[in-house]
Amino acid sequence: MAGGARDRGRSVTSRVLAILDAFDAGRPRLTLSEIAARSGLALSTVHRLVGELEEWQALRRTADGSYHIGIRLWELGQLAPDSLQAVAHPWLQELLASTGENVHLAIREGVEVLYVDRVFGRRAVPIVSRTGGRLPMHCTGVGKALLAFEPGWFVTSFLSRPLERFTPHTVTEPGRLSRELAQIRARGYALTHEEMTLGSCSAAAPIISDGVPVAAVGIVVSSRRVRELPRLVDPLLAATDGIARAYQATMVPATRPRQERRD
Amino acid sequence: MAGGARDRGRSVTSRVLAILDAFDAGRPRLTLSEIAARSGLALSTVHRLVGELEEWQALRRTADGSYHIGIRLWELGQLAPDSLQAVAHPWLQELLASTGENVHLAIREGVEVLYVDRVFGRRAVPIVSRTGGRLPMHCTGVGKALLAFEPGWFVTSFLSRPLERFTPHTVTEPGRLSRELAQIRARGYALTHEEMTLGSCSAAAPIISDGVPVAAVGIVVSSRRVRELPRLVDPLLAATDGIARAYQATMVPATRPRQERRD
Numbered sequence A, B: 001m002a003g004g005a006r007d008r009g010r011s012v013t014s015r016v017l018a019i020l021d022a023f024d025a026g027r028p029r030l031t032l033s034e035i036a037a038r039s040g041l042a043l044s045t046v047h048r049l050v051g052e053l054e055e056w057q058a059l060r061r062t063a064d065g066s067y068h069i070g071i072r073l074w075e076l077g078q079l080a081p082d083s084l085q086a087v088a089h090p091w092l093q094e095l096l097a098s099t100g101e102n103v104h105l106a107i108r109e110g111v112e113v114l115y116v117d118r119v120f121g122r123r124a125v126p127i128v129s130r131t132g133g134r135l136p137m138h139c140t141g142v143g144k145a146l147l148a149f150e151p152g153w154f155v156t157s158f159l160s161r162p163l164e165r166f167t168p169h170t171v172t173e174p175g176r177l178s179r180e181l182a183q184i185r186a187r188g189y190a191l192t193h194e195e196m197t198l199g200s201c202s203a204a205a206p207i208i209s210d211g212v213p214v215a216a217v218g219i220v221v222s223s224r225r226v227r228e229l230p231r232l233v234d235p236l237l238a239a240t241d242g243i244a245r246a247y248q249a250t251m252v253p254a255t256r257p258r259q260e261r262r263d
Helices: A012-021 A032-039 A043-055 A071-077 A083-099 A141-147 A152-159 A174-187 A223-250 B012-021 B032-039 B043-055 B071-077 B083-099 B141-147 B152-159 B174-187 B223-250
Strands: A059-061 A067-069 A102-109 A112-119 A134-136 A190-193 A200-209 A212-222 B059-061 B067-069 B102-109 B112-119 B134-136 B190-193 B200-209 B212-222
Touching (some): A012 A032, A043 A059, A043 B012, A083 A102, A083 A212, A102 A141, A112 A141, A141 A174, A141 A212, A152 A174, A190 A223, A212 A223, B012 B043, B043 B059, B083 B102, B102 B141, B141 B200, B152 B174, B190 B223
Antiparallel strands (some): A102 A212, A190 A200, B112 B134
């Protein structure tokens, strides 16, 4: 079998996955040597496997000889179940219509938030989150909205890790964040002000299904419009409630409580 | 090396890709035996490779033991370059605001259209296209809008293949489709009426960049609203023009014509 001695002991599948893992939002384009460096594989192995991946359109070579993720992987990724996203999308649209700013849907993946949908108009403030992107939980509206509704053991463990500072407004002191989470839990939504990026602030609320925070909806507006944020809370909570109810309705009856409340 | 005798001669990479290829929009959930049957691989091979793919979250096992594409592949797919989609999205939003119906963006992939973005409101008519889904070109608005602007040799080759009938209104006669394409080319947009699905009709126009149809925008409305379609053409063409201009502006200067028109 070809490939450098250092690749021994790794299955071919794990080598293919290591090549794909080399790509991320910060490095969406890589040369063969960069892929080798980031995957820890021998250049000869990378050369051979990238060729096969390119043929299948998992990777695509650009004019300058570097590679990026190909359309075939995007297409395949769209097959991941997205019942929540499908339910939520029209509600995101309605929030966009009332704000003209960025509205997004995020889920928790490990200790980060993963943005699974985003709608925005032409006048929206530029933001760092992108669909498919990840951001930390302690400094984003959706992250705080989700964190506040996680079980106590999760929050304790989360707060025991260092909290990175992104702007002078990022809350990095665990005690202060903990008090803020209690407040978010009590009122049902989170507000942030330039904690991730200078120039933007946000309102976010969780979508609670069967007591579990399955996702969060956030609205990001320019800091110049910070005074309008409180006004966006009611439409936001109406949307997350609506999504939660619509999502619950997509569940098979067996998972719903036997005695449904009538009101 | 494990795996049935019939897998010999296929590289491990090609086996991994064959497993992923087994999933499509029509079959987003598969059991191990179904993956084996669809990929042509031995069950023992499938069992081993699926285990590795599951560990990496490329696949995910559901409660009933079947598998679907996992969030990790979705996330990776989001790294495929989408400069056109990013430019187009706000324009799709504006079309949605003026129609409340489905608005989508599609590109040509081979002889099909691939839907790369879609926005829709709560009152939108249910449609068959989904982001990441493919449909034929001869019976969809976006497909006809793209086909009309492809070079003659491509259209001739396209028309020489059988055209599948989906409804009594699908145009399957090559001569008639060819005349319709000439009309679309002349006026700059396509209209369809229940050619893919009974109950829905559409208006679509291509985004032309450097003379090439790089994508098309389509609006799908309920057939009950067919009379409103002509009224949607002007906003549609304003959007595709706007997207083409904005997209052109994202290109590196070297690819733009040296003499820019002033008007």
